[in-house]
Amino acid sequence: MRFCVLILAALATFALAQQDKSGKDATSQTGDQKKASDDKGKQQKGGLFQNKAGYKGSQASKESTTLGFNGIDPSGKIDKDMMAKAPTAADQDKVKLMAQNRPQANDLKAFLQQGGLKEK
Amino acid sequence: MKKALVGLAAAATFALLLQGQFGGITDRVKKVTNKAKPVTDRAQKAVDNYTAWTTEEEQAIGEATAAKMVAMFGLVESPGLVRYVNLVGNAVAQFAPRQVPYRFAILDSDIVGAFALPGGFVFITKTAIEGMNDESQLAGALGHEIFHISERHLEAEIRGKKNSAWAIQEAKAKTGSPPLLSAQVDALLGDLFNTRLSRDKEDAADSQGTALAVQAGYAAGGLREFLQNLERVESTEQGKRATGQLLSTHPPFKERIDSLELAVLRAGAGGATLQARFKAGIQ
Numbered sequence: 001m002r003f004c005v006l007i008l009a010a011l012a013t014f015a016l017a018q019q020d021k022s023g024k025d026a027t028s029q030t031g032d033q034k035k036a037s038d039d040k041g042k043q044q045k046g047g048l049f050q051n052k053a054g055y056k057g058s059q060a061s062k063e064s065t066t067l068g069f070n071g072i073d074p075s076g077k078i079d080k081d082m083m084a085k086a087p088t089a090a091d092q093d094k095v096k097l098m099a100q101n102r103p104q105a106n107d108l109k110a111f112l113q114q115g116g117l118k119e120k
Numbered sequence: 121m122k123k124a125l126v127g128l129a130a131a132a133t134f135a136l137l138l139q140g141q142f143g144g145i146t147d148r149v150k151k152v153t154n155k156a157k158p159v160t161d162r163a164q165k166a167v168d169n170y171t172a173w174t175t176e177e178e179q180a181i182g183e184a185t186a187a188k189m190v191a192m193f194g195l196v197e198s199p200g201l202v203r204y205v206n207l208v209g210n211a212v213a214q215f216a217p218r219q220v221p222y223r224f225a226i227l228d229s230d231i232v233g234a235f236a237l238p239g240g241f242v243f244i245t246k247t248a249i250e251g252m253n254d255e256s257q258l259a260g261a262l263g264h265e266i267f268h269i270s271e272r273h274l275e276a277e278i279r280g281k282k283n284s285a286w287a288i289q290e291a292k293a294k295t296g297s298p299p300l301l302s303a304q305v306d307a308l309l310g311d312l313f314n315t316r317l318s319r320d321k322e323d324a325a326d327s328q329g330t331a332l333a334v335q336a337g338y339a340a341g342g343l344r345e346f347l348q349n350l351e352r353v354e355s356t357e358q359g360k361r362a363t364g365q366l367l368s369t370h371p372p373f374k375e376r377i378d379s380l381e382l383a384v385l386r387a388g389a390g391g392a393t394l395q396a397r398f399k400a401g402i403q
Contacts (some may be wrong), residue, residue: 037193047230048353048362051250053402054198054226064310069230069361071192076231078192078313083306087187095186096194098223098241108214111207115255117337117395120214 133275136297153209173238173275178220185312186225189235189243193227196246201226204401209242209262218270226261228364232350232362234261235312236268238275247362249402251349255394258338260343263329278311316369326376338394340387342381347373367397375383 071082103111112119165212173181196202205224227233227245234244239286242265252258268274317325326343334340350366351373353359370376 047250048232048247048356048358049250049349050387051252051402053246053249053301054196054201072229072231072361072365073367074361076361076366076370077363078366082192083309083313085191087184087191091190092183092187094225095183095241096191098225101202101225102205102221102223103207103210108207108210112211112337115211115337115397116392117211118335 126391145331172272178272178275181305182237182241185213185237185308186241186243188305189237189241190225190229192377193229193243193245196226196228198226201249201402205244205249205258205262208231208258208401209266210260211336212263212332212338214268215332216266218272220269222266222269230362231365233366234265236265236274237271237312238272238308240265240269242269247253251353251396252346253349253395254342255398256333256338256342256392257346257349257402258342259333259338259396260330261346263332264325264343265329266332267325267329268317268321268349271321271324273309273317273325274312277317278308278319313365319371322371322376325380326380330380330387334387334391337392339391340384344377344384344392347377347380353379 071079073079109119111117202225205226209222209224214218216222222240222242224242224244226249227235227243229245230247231245232248233249234242234248242262244261244265248261249258252261264398330340330343333342349361350359354363354367354373365371371379
C-alpha cells in the first residue's frame, strides 16, 4: 500500500513538472508570436524604405488608398475591383490641374542653375 | 472518423461540381471565341490599316487614362513634392526626342512603380520615390518613362498585339460601332498593368532614359542604383508585394542592372547626384 502511494506521488510530481514545462513553452511561444507580430507591424508601419516622401504637407486624395496595398494582391498584381474603379469629376479635375504643375521657364532655369544642370 | 468521411465526401462532391461548372464555362468560352472570330478579323484589319494617333487624340486618350489612374490610386498632393518632381522631370524631358507637355504626379501607393501614359502623363508612386537616395536616381527613373512616351512605345505595343482588347475596340469603332473611350481606357490600362513591353523597348527606355538624364547633367548611374535598391528588397515579404507589379511587366532587376552597365560606362564619371536637394525636395 505504502509502495503504491509512493508511486502515485512520483507520478503526480512528474505530471505537475510536465504541466509546468508545457505551460512555460506555451507562454514562450505566445511571446515569440507576439514579437513576430510586433515586428511585422513595425515593418508595415515603417514602410519598405526609410525615406518618407511627401511627409510635409502630404494629403492623400483618397482615404481608401491610404493603406497603400489596397487593391494589390499578395503577388503585387492589381486586382479586378481596383481596375473597375471609374474616375469621378474630381479625378478628372486633378488631371487637368497636372498641367498647372508644369514649371514656368524661369523656375526651371533657376532649378537647373542651382543644381549645376544643363539647359537645352 | 465518420466526420472525416463526410468531409471527404463533401470535398469530392464539391470538386465534381466545380469540374462541371468550369467544364461548362470552358465550353462557353470556346463558343464565345468562335463567335468573336469575325471581330478579331476586323481588329486585324484595323491594325493593318493603323495610323498613328493625332496629337489631339493622344492627349484625349492620355487624359482619360490618367483620370482612371487617379481614381484607382489617389494622388499625394504635397505641393513641395509635386513641384520638385515636376522640376526634375522637366529638366530631363527638355532633352526628349519628341516634345509633348510632360506632366508628373505622385500616386499614393505602396507599390513601386512608374507609368508612362500617352500625351506626356507620367505617374510615379510614393514608394518608388522612397526607394531612391538622390536626384540622379529620380531623374533616371523619370527618363525611362519619358523615353517610353517620346517613342510612343505603349501605343505601338498595343497596336502590335493583333488580339488585344484595344485592337478589338478599335475594330468595332472603325466598323460602325460607336467608339467607347471608357472601354478603350480600360483596355489601355489593362495592357499597361499586364503587358510586358518587348525587351528591346525596355532596354531602350533604360539606356536612352539614362542618356536623357546624362544630357541634363545628372550622374549616369542613377537608374542603375535605384534598380539595385529595389533588388535588395525584392525578396522580403513586403518587397515582393511592392515590386510584383513592376516585375510582371519589366525584366528582372538583375538583368536591367547588367544591361545598364554599358550605358553607364559610355557616359563616364561625373554628373550631379544632388543628394541633399533630393532629401529636402521629397519632404
